[in-house]
Amino acid sequence: AQSVSQHNHHVILSEAASLELGCNYSYGGTVNLFWYVQYPGQHLQLLLKYFSGDPLVKGIKGFEAEFIKSKFSFNLRKPSVQWSDTAEYFCASSSGYSTLTFGKGTMLLVSP
Amino acid sequence: DSGVTQTPKHLITATGQRVTLRCSPRSGDLSVYWYQQSLDQGLQFLIHYYNGEERAKGNILERFSAQQFPDLHSELNLSSLELGDSALYFCASSANPGTVNEKLFFGSGTQLSVL
Numbered sequence: 001a002q003s004v005s006q007h008n009h010h011v012i013l014s015e016a017a018s019l020e021l022g023c024n025y026s027y028g029g030t031v032n033l034f035w036y037v038q039y040p041g042q043h044l045q046l047l048l049k050y051f052s053g054d055p056l057v058k059g060i061k062g063f064e065a066e067f068i069k070s071k072f073s074f075n076l077r078k079p080s081v082q083w084s085d086t087a088e089y090f091c092a093s094s095s096g097y098s099t100l101t102f103g104k105g106t107m108l109l110v111s112p
Numbered sequence: 113d114s115g116v117t118q119t120p121k122h123l124i125t126a127t128g129q130r131v132t133l134r135c136s137p138r139s140g141d142l143s144v145y146w147y148q149q150s151l152d153q154g155l156q157f158l159i160h161y162y163n164g165e166e167r168a169k170g171n172i173l174e175r176f177s178a179q180q181f182p183d184l185h186s187e188l189n190l191s192s193l194e195l196g197d198s199a200l201y202f203c204a205s206s207a208n209p210g211t212v213n214e215k216l217f218f219g220s221g222t223q224l225s226v227l
Contacts, residue, residue, distance in 0.1 A: 042220065043114045043116070043202075043217075043219055044202065044204070044216075044218035045114070045218070046216070090154075090155055099170065100157060100216070101157065102147075102155035102156070102157075103154065104155075105154055
C-alpha cells in the first residue's frame with residue numbers, strides 16, 4: 001500500500017522567506033505526485049502535479065516541486081512566501097488507477 | 113468556487129445517530145470521491161463512485177455507506193455515530209479518473225460534530 005509522509009505538521013515563516021515543505025512517498029513503481037492547498041475556509045485546490053517528464057514541476061502562485069526518484073521525494077518550494085500563502089498543504093500520490101493517498105498535511109503560517 | 117457542492121456545511125448530532133451527507137459534482141463529472149479529514153488521521157480516502165457504480169473502497173467503516181444516483185449526486189450515510197467520527201468530510205469530483213488529465217475538484221466539506 002502506498003503511503004505519503006510530510007515532514008512538518010506546522011511551519012511558521014516571515015514574509016519573503018523561502019519555503020520548502022518535505023514530502024516522501026513509499027511506492028516503488030510508477031507514481032503520480034500532487035500538491036494540494038487548502039486556504040482558510042476554502043476547498044482543497046490543486047497546486048501542481050507530476051506525472052512524467054521534467055522532474056521540476058511549476059505550479060500556480062509561484063510554487064514548484066522537484067521529483068527526486070532516488071530519494072522518493074517530492075518537496076514543494078517557493079522562493080519568497082507571502083502572507084496570502086498561509087494555508088494547509090497536502091502532498092498526495094497515486095499509481096495507475098489507484099486513488100489518491102494523502103499526507104497528513106503541513107500547516108503554513110506566514111507572518112506579515 | 114470549485115463547482116462541487118456539499119450540504120450541509122455543518123452538522124451536529126449525538127452518538128448513535130445516523131446522518132446523510134450530500135455531494136453534487138461539477139457539471140459533467142462522472143466520478144465522485146469521498147474523503148475524511150481528521151486531526152489525527154489526516155486526509156483519508158473513503159470511497160469512489162463512477163457513473164453510479166462503486167469503483168474503489170478505502171478506509172471506510174462498515175457503519176458508513178455511500179451511493180451515487182442517476183443524476184450523479186452522491187450521498188454518504190454515516191450510522192451508529194461515535195465521537196471519533198467527528199471530522200471534516202470532503203467530496204471531490206473529476207472528469208477523467210485514472211488518466212494523466214485527471215484533476216480532482218473538492219467541495220468545501222461538511223464538518224460533522226458528534227457529541
